[in-house]
Amino acid sequence: MRNNYLVLSLILAPVLVTMGCSSSTNSTPPDRPGLAALQVECNSSDLADDTDGPFIDPGMSNFDCSGIRTVYNGIRKAEISAQENSNFQKLFGGTNSESVVGFMNQRVHYIVPGTTNFAVRHTDGRREIMPWTREERIVALNAGMAMWLTIKRNAAQFPGMTFTLGRTPIDSTAPTSGVILLGRRFADFPLVDRMETMVHEARHSDCASVNDDLCGHPHSECPSDHELRGIHACDGRGIGPYFTGAVYSKTVGTTCANCSEKEKQIALASSLDSLNRVVNRDRIERGIEQGWVIDRVPGSSPKKHRDDLRTVHSSRKREMGR
């Protein structure tokens, strides 16, 4: 009997060794869970001390609120590292995620759902001037910039125009207020793409002078020799939101140590797509040299916007009974 066990173990030992070797040589390395594993819920204690992050309008559903918190968590925890003196460092002021969070906190202060009615008060009417923001197709929009642009374009026709959120007026004298609208479809996009979207929208809050064409970095129609010709989906001024998003996504796609392969491929695709929309790339370096990277309307500070929007947030919570 003892001999039988000996024989059996002699047979099994090499077979098991062989199986072990085979599994180590033929198994497919699994894709890691990546940033998607960083999902957080609204009111999560993980973000309880996030005092610099944006206010989320009480009209936002818990599902969408969690989606936004997850995006911020992804931006904060993505293990990225850019080169010193790179465009990333020039744009974000550092070489890692912390600098991106700082960039966001300077430019994004209040997030509203796609169903938001930006009512307009003006001297002789009750007209809703931005109904298109509630269209299903809108995934993300820097509403602060859109409100400012709307006022700028319609001021002569409707003097004294003021936007309100609920019953509370919003400062729309510059595109820097940092009010971002996220449509219901925002949640349908992959996390890494949503992160890039938020960085893109944040860049729309930048403005050196309200009289400057670059203020708010509005998009332009793609030129006739572009594959997206005729579509209002390009940046003609070098270092606008598409360039900023491209720089961020490239860094995620090329350096993120805790991203999955899917997330890195999506980041690279987002980066290339955004870069493809920067039609005057020769202006990039000139823009950086001329200091267009970090620009701010004189007298308009992130702290002031944040303080104003804290009041709006309290008022909205009372209105919504939350």
Next chain:
Amino acid sequence: MMKRFAIALVLVLIGLIVAIAVNRSDDATEAHNSGDTEIVSNSRESEDYAATSFAAADSGAGTMSASTLAPALAPTLAQAAQSRPEEATDVASALSPQEERAWRASLPTLESIRRQTAEDTHRTPRAILNAAEKFADLIVSAQTSKVAAREAFRKFQICAEDKDAQWGTTLKALCLANAKAIAQQNPGEFDEEVRTLERNLDPRTAEITQAFDRL
């Protein structure tokens, strides 16, 4: 009793021979890879792959051109060259004509990308993101064997070539980068194909690739 013992002995011998053969194959593969600076031990965590391969890329140790996009994919491909069955086949025949047709048909056309962009001008079209997710599966599968690496390379080659101008610049640039990354992890295997790809690249894709490298 003697008969059973003889059978057991034969099984033991067979088992030992197979075990020795497998170990030799591993040693040979390891020796083959020893000149590649980007190959790291299987036992390391993935973060270490990233650190090692980016360090190699930054110091110019990569075997291909100094594109930043291709080395970006190196971390997950680094395992690929660790151990692969040797099977003689060339890139052109890595896919059957039916497989090539199916692959071409699975890629989003420029028309669909334009349509989705027009619907939502701000965002990267969903079709491009879906394709990127599919590319990630190919990148991961390219790690399993030389045959899988050839199949993946061929697919990215078809996409980057885009002989019928069906796909947009973004997709072509991404496919080129992925093809170069696979080539980088398989030294000497796809060098000529990559040179041909880069030579025949349409000007817009070439320009975007260069701009991306400078980004």
